[in-house]
Amino acid sequence: QQQVKQSPQSLIVQKGGISIINCAYENTAFDYFPWYQQFPGKGPALLIAIRPDVSEKKEGRFTISFNKSAKQFSLHIMDSQPGDSATYFCAANGYKLSFGAGTTVTVRA
Amino acid sequence: NAGVTQTPKFQVLKTGQSMTLQCAQDMNHEYMSWYRQDPGMGLRLIHYSVGAGITDQGEVPNGYNVSRSTTEDFPLRLLSAAPSQTSVYFCASSAVFGNQPQHFGDGTRLSIL
Numbered sequence: 001q002q003q004v005k006q007s008p009q010s011l012i013v014q015k016g017g018i019s020i021i022n023c024a025y026e027n028t029a030f031d032y033f034p035w036y037q038q039f040p041g042k043g044p045a046l047l048i049a050i051r052p053d054v055s056e057k058k059e060g061r062f063t064i065s066f067n068k069s070a071k072q073f074s075l076h077i078m079d080s081q082p083g084d085s086a087t088y089f090c091a092a093n094g095y096k097l098s099f100g101a102g103t104t105v106t107v108r109a
Numbered sequence: 110n111a112g113v114t115q116t117p118k119f120q121v122l123k124t125g126q127s128m129t130l131q132c133a134q135d136m137n138h139e140y141m142s143w144y145r146q147d148p149g150m151g152l153r154l155i156h157y158s159v160g161a162g163i164t165d166q167g168e169v170p171n172g173y174n175v176s177r178s179t180t181e182d183f184p185l186r187l188l189s190a191a192p193s194q195t196s197v198y199f200c201a202s203s204a205v206f207g208n209q210p211q212h213f214g215d216g217t218r219l220s221i222l
Contacts, residue, residue, distance in 0.1 A: 002150070002151065004151075006151070009149070031208065032207075032208035034210065036213075041215065041216075042215050042216075043113070043199050043201075043213030043214050043215050043216055044152070044199070044213050045213065046210040046211070046212075049210070051208075089151055089152065093207070093208050096154055096157070096167065096168075097142075097154070097211065099144075099151035099152040099153075100151050101149055101150055101151045102149075102151050
């Protein structure tokens with residue numbers, strides 16, 4: 001069973017809108033939460049990551065919000081652009097890296 | 110700087126055939142791993158290595174073998190291919206084992222008929 005549950009499976013957003021992807025985990029031993037971005041035909045690439053002692057991390061238009069008590073974290077893509085169209089994976093690392101199932105984001109121009 | 114290089118990019122096999130997927134990295138990373146990616150299931154860890162001569166099983170190791178004779182190379186062997194092994198395989202590396210960014214190759218798309 002997947003240790004990290006990710007939703008939604010897919011989403012469509014208009015250019016300039018906000019994309020929100022949510023993830024939940026059970027294992028309290030996880031201590032590193034990266035997000036990966038994957039374009040078709042390519043491998044995943046690290047987008048942004050957070051550790052559980054921080055509640056929010058922002059890099060450009062991408063923000064991770066982390067709620068340790070709820071064991072949930074989310075990725076917000078502000079001012080979404082067509083170039084952001086990709087599949088996004090959340091992950092959690094304790095002993096090994098566990099991935100969510102992925103969210104395909106489509107940004108309409 | 111090539112990063113993580115996987116070969117071949119595409120492969121079609123018949124059931125029962127064996128083959129080796131190649132992975133090489135030029136970043137002097139200690140940690141290397143193999144994942145398979147299937148629709149709706151994210152990436153699942155097959156095998157990993159924390160350094161030359163050391164390998165261990167991941168989440169879905171059955172039907173696969175690995176070895177790590179050098180820091181640079183981490184081949185994945187399919188012993189007797191089965192249709193259930195049809196997938197996209199990714200190799201990844203990071204500087205050390207633990208909370209480090211992983212660098213992925215572009216994958217090998219494998220079909221087993």
